[in-house]
Amino acid sequence: MLILSRISRLRTTPRSISPTWVAVAAMLVAVSGCVRPIAVTQPAAPPVYTSSDYIVLRLDADESASHLAGRFLGDSGKAWMIAEANPGARFRGGEQVVIPLKRPNKAGVYADGYQTVPILTYHRFSDDCQSPLCTPTAAFKQQMRYLKENGYHALTPEELLAFLEYRQPLPKQSVLITIDDGYRSVYDIAYPILRENGFTATLFIYTELIDVAPIALTWNQLMEMKQGGFAIGSHTITHSDLTLPREGESKADYAARVEKELTGSKQIIDRRLGQDTWMLAYPYGNYDQKIVAASKQTGYKLAMSVKRGGNPFFANALTLKRDQILERDMATFTKRLKTFNPIPLK
Numbered sequence: 001m002l003i004l005s006r007i008s009r010l011r012t013t014p015r016s017i018s019p020t021w022v023a024v025a026a027m028l029v030a031v032s033g034c035v036r037p038i039a040v041t042q043p044a045a046p047p048v049y050t051s052s053d054y055i056v057l058r059l060d061a062d063e064s065a066s067h068l069a070g071r072f073l074g075d076s077g078k079a080w081m082i083a084e085a086n087p088g089a090r091f092r093g094g095e096q097v098v099i100p101l102k103r104p105n106k107a108g109v110y111a112d113g114y115q116t117v118p119i120l121t122y123h124r125f126s127d128d129c130q131s132p133l134c135t136p137t138a139a140f141k142q143q144m145r146y147l148k149e150n151g152y153h154a155l156t157p158e159e160l161l162a163f164l165e166y167r168q169p170l171p172k173q174s175v176l177i178t179i180d181d182g183y184r185s186v187y188d189i190a191y192p193i194l195r196e197n198g199f200t201a202t203l204f205i206y207t208e209l210i211d212v213a214p215i216a217l218t219w220n221q222l223m224e225m226k227q228g229g230f231a232i233g234s235h236t237i238t239h240s241d242l243t244l245p246r247e248g249e250s251k252a253d254y255a256a257r258v259e260k261e262l263t264g265s266k267q268i269i270d271r272r273l274g275q276d277t278w279m280l281a282y283p284y285g286n287y288d289q290k291i292v293a294a295s296k297q298t299g300y301k302l303a304m305s306v307k308r309g310g311n312p313f314f315a316n317a318l319t320l321k322r323d324q325i326l327e328r329d330m331a332t333f334t335k336r337l338k339t340f341n342p343i344p345l346k
């Protein structure tokens with residue numbers, strides 16, 4: 001809305017633009033320093049308005065937000081910036097659209113509140129669930145369809161990290177989908193549903209489970225999902241609580257166990273999937289200061305609890321909050337999708 005009101009103030013009668021308007025636009029972008037220079041082909045019609053912040057364009061023909069993003073911002077993945085600047089637009093020929101040339105604020109902070117990123121957590125899936133940790137196939141389908149139909153973006157962990165490090169803005173309606181443990185139903189049920197909706201997820205596996213039983217994922221399936229854009233993080237080796245010594249466990253044995261769970265699981269996943277694993281979900285969501293410090297030292301950059309709540313840009317990346325999706329009804333699910341925390345910041 002801010003963009004639209006600024007544009008309506010700025011808008012004048014259509015100007016005749018010199019034939020080299022494209023070069024001018026490219027120069028303005030270069031001056032803004034926020035986006036890569038544009039490689040564009042000259043459109044038939046000149047823009048209605050240009051500034052270092054925006055181009056206002058009347059579309060000659062239908063043109064998608066991702067095509068416009070590729071043409072003006074040098075990256076079709078930035079389609080959301082154009083979609084958010086043109087609420088309700090259908091991007092049809094003759095329609096006037098705004099191309100924002102500068103990135104929106106990286107922190108997602110506005111006068112009336114700030115952006116938060118919900119992280120959804122699942123475990124396993126079945127047509128016939130007996131436990132709250134199991135999500136019925138039909139409910140998962142409905143939830144993913146809801147996310148798609150309501151314009152949610154399923155983030156990659158890299159995008160979330162960039163937001164938390166104040167490097168990149170995120171689409172306003174962003175969520176991270178995570179699935180813990182490493183059950184076979186992730187591959188059989190969740191993976192095709194997620195793909196159908198164009199989503200990817202982050203899987204946290206405890207390595208001892210993988211390949212051992214028919215209910216578990218295999219390394220081959222994990223590799224296939226990784227190649228399909230899914231991210232794989234550690235949930236330790238044995239899924240033991242890292243914050244508590246076991247009964248009769250000496251201090252030294254406890255320290256050795258923590259080290260092995262954090263480092264060993266990373267090494268196994270690194271080797272099996274040919275990657276540098278940098279995401280962790282604490283078993284049972286439990287952590288304390290020494291576990292956070294040890295995780296950081298091991299090389300984890302994102303680590304997740306199961307404390308309920310969203311994650312603003314200033315959240316600690318090593319103690320992220322997540323919402324376990326335990327209920328099946330849509331009203332509870334939609335309540336978990338809070339992407340904005342309203343608070344007067346003037």
Ligand SMILES: [Zn+2]
Binds near residue numbers: 181235283284
């Ligand atoms: Zn778990």
